[in-house]
Amino acid sequence: MDHVNHTWTQSFIFAGFTATRTLRPLAFFGTLCMYILTLVGNVFIIVLVQADAGLSTPMYFFISVLSFVEVWYVSTTVPTLLHTLLQGPSSISSTMCFIQLYVFHSLGMTECYLLGVMALDRYLAVCRPLHYHVLMNRHVQLWLAGATWAAGFLAALVPASLTATLPFCLKEVAHYFCDLAPLMRLACVDTDWHARVHGAVIGVATGCNFALILGLYGGILKAVLKLPSAASRAKAFSTCSSHIIVVALFYVSAFTVYVGSPGSRPDGIDKLIALVYTLLTPFLNPIIYSLRNKEVKEAVRRVSGRIRTSLEEPR
Template sequence: MKGDNLTIWNFFFLEGFSRYPKLEIVLFVFSLVMYLITLLGNSTLILITILDSRLHTPMYLFLGNLSFMDICYTSASIPTLLVNLLSSQKTIIFPGCVVQMYLSLAMGSTECVLLAVMAYDRYVAICNPLRYPIIMSRQVCVRLASVSWLTGCLTALVETSFALQVPLCGNLIDHFTCEILAVLKLACTRSLLMDMIMLVISVLLLPIPMLLICISYVFILSTILRISSAEGRSKAFSTCGAHLTVVILYYGAALSMYLKPSSSNSQEIDKIISLLYGVLTPMLNPIIYSLRNKEVKDAVKKLVDTLSSYQTHGSF
């Protein structure tokens, strides 16, 4: 359906990986397994942070928010991908495309800010341990988490709103999701305003939080190296290692997608990066934190024991 100044499509075709039909079943199995593990792992992490009083600390408050974000982010795109991988009609209606675009932008942007907040939390915990309970009070932590969500949701609203005003001269999206860069490639004319908005928000949400994380870890490493006890250094490294691993995975994929020249990689490589970024990273987050954290392991074991005991008593 076309207007005078704006082209509005009732639905879009998602090309996805249709150029490789033999790989679609493999990709379906891979994506389904990763998605189910993501749901299970992150849901478990949220559940134990709520039920286990030992995990009612700033670190796990932020980690619970991160897990919820990962569930929302993957649920915005992966179910559509799974349906389209098995379908000959790889379509998505216009409202669904808008919701998908907004949620992926909102969750991704919120995570950028939250990872910087988590780095600050680790900085205070290691560099100012005596003042940590005062600086990172529950009220402060809730405010920091709220600011992360507000920043991500508002920037996503701005990007989505302006993207919807760009006239599109086609409805075939060369992607498996309504990713904003892929949608804007359908624009009839290049919008300088949209380019500037994308650039400013990308700089605000990628390099700046990354710089703050790097500064935090310079102070953290400097403090750790001054710890005389080998056991103390090992514990400090273990505390920060999980977060640093997640940061590298997340920002590595995000920077490669949003801060590169458009001609440097083919669209096929962009789709592969996006799939790994959208499925693999959210799946690995709870695993990384669980494997490197004794408190999480103990909480999971306690939850499993409780569920087993409940099932045993229920069977009688």
């Protein structure tokens, strides 16, 4: 009997969200609209930063890298969510499931490290303004951006590979994509050790990065409070406010889901929280970071003016 149970599952079935037949089309349409707007918003930021010289600063370079990460991040999970909303429970091969698990966590860890780099950029801009452009030159920007991708994809190897080696007795994943806790609940063996390793890897990576962000913002706060005028203090804080909002959204939802025992919360709660960092945060990032920003609005006007001029020129 033990031999029968410990077999490799060839495929998994996403249970998705339990919604009535009436609500399912509405949920599908709302999710599809958010997904399209997320892609459009983030691609818009990438193109605008590349097209306008006024945005060729380290801050906007890292924002464009974040937008690039978000395009892939949201595209890793939302298509499976749309499929389950449209068709109901759907299957995925075990190979594709573990690939999705690895890519999703790699991009999530990359975003985690990138938020730390963006905090460092703001710290240098506020606390080391005279040396900022030397310390954050183009070579350093590219190196830091590449390091976040390398660190993210390396850190995700441990939880993804450990989960992929588990024997599974059950097939129905109580989620809309392949994630650690829902998959571990399907295993034939005790997963306490795996859960501790996952918690240690993800907890150390995100916790250390979060501590770094807090330390950098402590330095920023100390420097800003020393500025002579209220206007200069407000201007310095305004350059950091968007980043603080995104950090709060990302870390509160991530810590809630990944710190603690995988079975300590009802399945439905994890799925709802997952919507925050898989769909809502990538949707809000372009708005929070850039679309309400005065510099971005001016860049849009400049680029639009150049396009109009080129169209009006006689051929």
